[in-house]
Amino acid sequence: MFSITTERAEDGPAIDALLDRAFGTERTRKLSYRYRQNVAPIAGLSLVARGTAEAVTGTIRYWPVTIGAKQLPALLLGPLAVEPALAGQGIGRALIRESLDMAEWGRHVRVLLVGDQDYYGRFGFAPAQRHGIVMPGENPERLLALALKPGAFADTSGILQPWRSVRRCSRRLKAA
Numbered sequence: 119m120f121s122i123t124t125e126r127a128e129d130g131p132a133i134d135a136l137l138d139r140a141f142g143t144e145r146t147r148k149l150s151y152r153y154r155q156n157v158a159p160i161a162g163l164s165l166v167a168r169g170t171a172e173a174v175t176g177t178i179r180y181w182p183v184t185i186g187a188k189q190l191p192a193l194l195l196g197p198l199a200v201e202p203a204l205a206g207q208g209i210g211r212a213l214i215r216e217s218l219d220m221a222e223w224g225r226h227v228r229v230l231l232v233g234d235q236d237y238y239g240r241f242g243f244a245p246a247q248r249h250g251i252v253m254p255g256e257n258p259e260r261l262l263a264l265a266l267k268p269g270a271f272a273d274t275s276g277i278l279q280p281w282r283s284v285r286r287c288s289r290r291l292k293a294a
């Protein structure tokens with residue numbers, strides 16, 4: 119039995135420990151972590167699965183990114199992890215489905231991630247390279263995309279960029 123809720127601030131240490139168990143402690147060296155530095159996960163879309171005694175047994179997070187010179191907004195899904203001893207019970211599926219429903223409800227239109235198409239294909243993810251989207255240094259077959267709205271990737275191509283909220287904010291301050 120598990121329940122899905124939005125992530126709370128106090129879940130942070132349990133989530134980090136779960137991610138270390140699922141991916142190893144070197145996980146932050148992955149290229150996708152470049153997109154998470156100095157940026158908070160999107161509140162409301164970042165969910166946890168809870169088991170008995172409210173223990174965190176699964177986590178999914180989303181981050182804001184932009185695509186190409188036009189800086190089109192997109193969500194970067196990940197990391198997704200389930201307590202290894204509880205794999206295969208539908209926790210991962212429930213976290214993905216619930217969070218994608220919320221993303222759609224929140225009018226997000228494009229989602230990207232780095233992962234196995236064999237797993238994410240069942241949720242509609244397909245290689246992002248067919249839209250001309252690139253994450254420098256990453257295996258193109260592992261960068262996957264999902265449109266939450268028809269035509270979401272029309273005229274969308276280029277390099278995936280981290281969200282630059284700090285730079286934009288300081289520019290605005292200088293201009294004021």
Ligand SMILES: CC(C)(COP(=O)(O)OP(=O)(O)OC[C@H]1O[C@@H](n2cnc3c(N)ncnc32)[C@H](O)[C@@H]1OP(=O)(O)O)[C@@H](O)C(=O)NCCC(=O)NCCS
Nearest residue numbers: 140196198199200205206207208209210211233234236237
């Ligand atoms: C991948 C992961 C999130 C799946 O969570 P889960 O709760 O076990 O998944 P579900 O119970 O919803 O689905 C299980 C199904 O996914 C399949 N599956 C799991 N990982 C897979 C992978 N990497 N590639 C292909 N299929 C995979 C299982 O074989 C199973 O298939 P079945 O339904 O045909 O039996 C979990 O195993 C995990 O945390 N893995 C380590 C971290 C990781 O790789 N995260 C994803 C990359 S960002």
